Amino acid sequence: MKSTQSNLFDFLEKPRASKASSSPKPKSKSPPKPKLPVSKQSTLQSIPTMQTSTIPQPATDTPLTPIKSMHNVYTKIVAAIQKYFKEAQIDHAVIGVSGGVDSALCLKLVVDALGAEHVTALTMPEKGVSSEENLLHAKTLCQFLNVNHYNVPINKYLTDFLALPWKPNDLAQINTKARVRMTILYNFSNSRSALVIGTSNKTELALGYGTKYGDLAADIEIIGDLFKDDVYKLAEHVGLPNEFIEKAPSAELFSGQTDEEELGMTYREIDIVLRKMEEGLTKEELIGKGINPNIVHKIFRLYEINKHKLNPPYLIRVR
Numbered sequence: 001m002k003s004t005q006s007n008l009f010d011f012l013e014k015p016r017a018s019k020a021s022s023s024p025k026p027k028s029k030s031p032p033k034p035k036l037p038v039s040k041q042s043t044l045q046s047i048p049t050m051q052t053s054t055i056p057q058p059a060t061d062t063p064l065t066p067i068k069s070m071h072n073v074y075t076k077i078v079a080a081i082q083k084y085f086k087e088a089q090i091d092h093a094v095i096g097v098s099g100g101v102d103s104a105l106c107l108k109l110v111v112d113a114l115g116a117e118h119v120t121a122l123t124m125p126e127k128g129v130s131s132e133e134n135l136l137h138a139k140t141l142c143q144f145l146n147v148n149h150y151n152v153p154i155n156k157y158l159t160d161f162l163a164l165p166w167k168p169n170d171l172a173q174i175n176t177k178a179r180v181r182m183t184i185l186y187n188f189s190n191s192r193s194a195l196v197i198g199t200s201n202k203t204e205l206a207l208g209y210g211t212k213y214g215d216l217a218a219d220i221e222i223i224g225d226l227f228k229d230d231v232y233k234l235a236e237h238v239g240l241p242n243e244f245i246e247k248a249p250s251a252e253l254f255s256g257q258t259d260e261e262e263l264g265m266t267y268r269e270i271d272i273v274l275r276k277m278e279e280g281l282t283k284e285e286l287i288g289k290g291i292n293p294n295i296v297h298k299i300f301r302l303y304e305i306n307k308h309k310l311n312p313p314y315l316i317r318v319r
Contacts, residue, residue: 070237073230074109077222081113084220088195094188095197096181096215097121097142097149098252099134101244103199104141105235106222110197112238116146122188123151124181126158130252137243150188154180174254178214186217195219203228203267206274207299208306209259215251216309227274228267265295273299 085091093110097103111119121142125135135151142149157180161168168176185196198218200210202225210216223231228249235245249259249267260266273296276286286296 070234073226073234074237077109078113081110081220081222085114085195088219090193090195092118092120092192092194093197094120094122094185094192094194096185096199097123097138099123099131099136099138099244100247100249101235101240102201102223102231102249104138104240104244105231105238106197106199107141107145107147108238108240109222111145111147119145119147120188120192120194121147121149122185123149124154124184125151126177126252127153127155129255131250134247134252141244152184154184157184175211175214178211178251182214182217189219197222198224200224201226201228201231203270203274205310207263207270207302208309209263209302210309212309227271229271264298269295270299277303 085093091114093114095103095107095110097107107119107121121138123135123138123142139149139151154177158173158176161173161176188194189196196217196219198216198221200216200218200221201223204210205216205221205224223234226234232245250257251259263270269292273286273291276289276291277299281289283296283300287293
């Protein structure tokens, strides 16, 4: 995808708010894209593409593009959000927005479903770790969509954990960040009678790439049935700026962290294997198709050991 030149907040003079509708209709023109400021000291990275030398694809390999059109996916998600909130008899949503493509897409979808006046966005950066560019992109998108927004840095909430009777290790500290953000979201949820919007995609959920009772905690996961490559396609369909689509995915749990580097695989590589797993193919069959054995074994292992993250706590039966 091509990168677009961004002009500083040049769209904010005429903001538009999306209105809720019971049945979204096709639009003859693509929605306007907010133009987001890009840091002069960093360049946007394009979405990593799979190198055939890493994962040879057989000639009969099915394409990653889903059969359903992105418009059908969009209308189904928006209608499902509206139905869920109607049945819950709650009309307000709260969502954490990081500046990445997943939360940006979720914000756009929930605004289209409920209307901007029924959505509150929280940015929860960790000063010194979170990217200023991501924070600026998140705030700018909130302004463009006319969404009420609060910025709540999490540093002061993390400090007290360092005073525990034991010394938290790195993993504990990283997971605490996700759980502090979850607590802030649910504090708002309880205070304003709102439902928390989850922003995890299907690829992350399948691998358990998230923190239990942290970023995996939500009242509704609205893109949880979309693989990462579907997320990019839908983001483009709804008109999100290329800055969201092209930046390297990162949970920003520590400085310089990127999802794909931490996973040791690109999302495209992961999605190819997960789609084949959905079709019922075994490890041996996938390897037989020429897919890198190391990647296949790693994905199957992550899938198995992280299942518990999506299940309720084990309940001991006594009768």
